[in-house]
Amino acid sequence: MVGRAVSGADIGPGRALAQPCRRRLARRPRCQGTTLVLEVKNLSIEFSTRRGTVKALDRIDLSIAPGEIVGLVGESGSGKSVLSYAISGLLDASARIVSGEIRWHGAVIEPVRERRSTRAAIAQIFQNPRASLNPIMTVRRQLGDVAGRDRVLSLLDNVRIDPNRADHYPFELSGGQCQRVGIALALGCEPELLIADEPTTGLDVTTEAAIMALINDLSERRAMATLLVTHNLALAAAHCDRIAVMHAGQIVECGPAERLAYSPMHPYADQLLASVPQHSETADDLRTVPGLLPDLAGPLLPCRFAPRCDRHQADCDVSPPLLMALSPQHFVACRHPLC
Numbered sequence: 001m002v003g004r005a006v007s008g009a010d011i012g013p014g015r016a017l018a019q020p021c022r023r024r025l026a027r028r029p030r031c032q033g034t035t036l037v038l039e040v041k042n043l044s045i046e047f048s049t050r051r052g053t054v055k056a057l058d059r060i061d062l063s064i065a066p067g068e069i070v071g072l073v074g075e076s077g078s079g080k081s082v083l084s085y086a087i088s089g090l091l092d093a094s095a096r097i098v099s100g101e102i103r104w105h106g107a108v109i110e111p112v113r114e115r116r117s118t119r120a121a122i123a124q125i126f127q128n129p130r131a132s133l134n135p136i137m138t139v140r141r142q143l144g145d146v147a148g149r150d151r152v153l154s155l156l157d158n159v160r161i162d163p164n165r166a167d168h169y170p171f172e173l174s175g176g177q178c179q180r181v182g183i184a185l186a187l188g189c190e191p192e193l194l195i196a197d198e199p200t201t202g203l204d205v206t207t208e209a210a211i212m213a214l215i216n217d218l219s220e221r222r223a224m225a226t227l228l229v230t231h232n233l234a235l236a237a238a239h240c241d242r243i244a245v246m247h248a249g250q251i252v253e254c255g256p257a258e259r260l261a262y263s264p265m266h267p268y269a270d271q272l273l274a275s276v277p278q279h280s281e282t283a284d285d286l287r288t289v290p291g292l293l294p295d296l297a298g299p300l301l302p303c304r305f306a307p308r309c310d311r312h313q314a315d316c317d318v319s320p321p322l323l324m325a326l327s328p329q330h331f332v333a334c335r336h337p338l339c
């Protein structure tokens with residue numbers, strides 16, 4: 001594969017995500033030249049299971065600058081949660097670090113719960129919001145403990161929850177309300193890095209827009225870095241500065257959001273883009289990425305996407321494709337990328 005320079009003019013009309021990208025392009029580039037908040041370098045993680053060794057993460061490289069919003073996009077089972085738990089220091093002790101490290105403001109931090117001395121200023125919004133709330137404490141008490149009693153009502157207002165709910169317990173709230181309280185709790189910590197794992201799943205579009213606007217606002221005003229973990233490439237394209245696409249435990253493409261959303265170069269990223277529903281399509285037109293993720297506990301081909309790839313050629317089976325720089329900000333791991 002030959003790397004080539006990518007310029008804004010290269011972005012063709014293709015199969016663009018129409019509205020989100022236009023909004024995304026309006027975002028200011030930010031915090032350029034500042035020290036990175038987070039660097040994940042060559043991180044490989046395995047789990048020993050009865051079925052064999054699950055190779056959950058393979059040589060992951062990812063960095064986030066202050067104020068930057070980075071999307072981590074991929075199908076279910078691609079390793080997004082394992083990576084975000086590793087960054088939060090929440091991996092359980094069954095995880096084995098095969099290679100690499102995670103750096104927080106330049107200092108190495110441990111991905112595994114028992115071994116991290118400080119939790120630093122990283123907050124995570126979890127996929128299952130009810131489970132992350134304390135069932136025997138009211139919303140007011142939980143938010144007050146984290147952010148101070150005087151901020152409870154403004155935090156509830158931020159996530160569009162009626163202030164009358166402040167004295168309710170989690171079991172008295174709907175799933176969506178629990179999710180919004182979980183988001184208020186995470187933002188109430190005023191984190192330097194927010195890991196938002198599917199933060200708006202199950203919310204109505206108005207609330208989704210309000211929550212994403214809040215995350216955008218905090219990232220701009222307080223330089224909060226955000227890792228937005230999602231299956232939804234359109235959501236990532238709308239709100240992120242950069243997007244990293246994960247497939248079967250590997251980052252296969254990473255680059256500016258507008259580039260990924262208009263003309264991705266890895267065949268998997270292209271298939272993900274093709275599977276984003278468009279307004280004009282009928283239900284019959286809905287597409288999915290063909291084939292299944294490989295079993296990460298089984299033998300893996302040099303290119304983990306090969307069996308699903310319509311650009312597969314004999315040289316793909318020789319050795320794993322390396323992540324190659326196409327431009328300073330754009331990387332692809334494929335011998336036969338789209339161009």
Ligand SMILES: Nc1ncnc2c1ncn2[C@@H]1O[C@H](COP(=O)(O)OP(=O)(O)OP(=O)(O)O)[C@@H](O)[C@H]1O
Pocket residue numbers: 047048049054056074075076077078079080081082083092094296
């Ligand atoms: N504690 C564990 N023990 C064994 N295997 C695990 C463990 N945690 C995750 N895995 C495996 O690691 C792989 C990646 O899982 P992960 O939960 O990170 O995927 P994901 O992309 O976050 O999926 P989803 O979007 O459904 O949450 C899967 O094959 C999963 O079965």
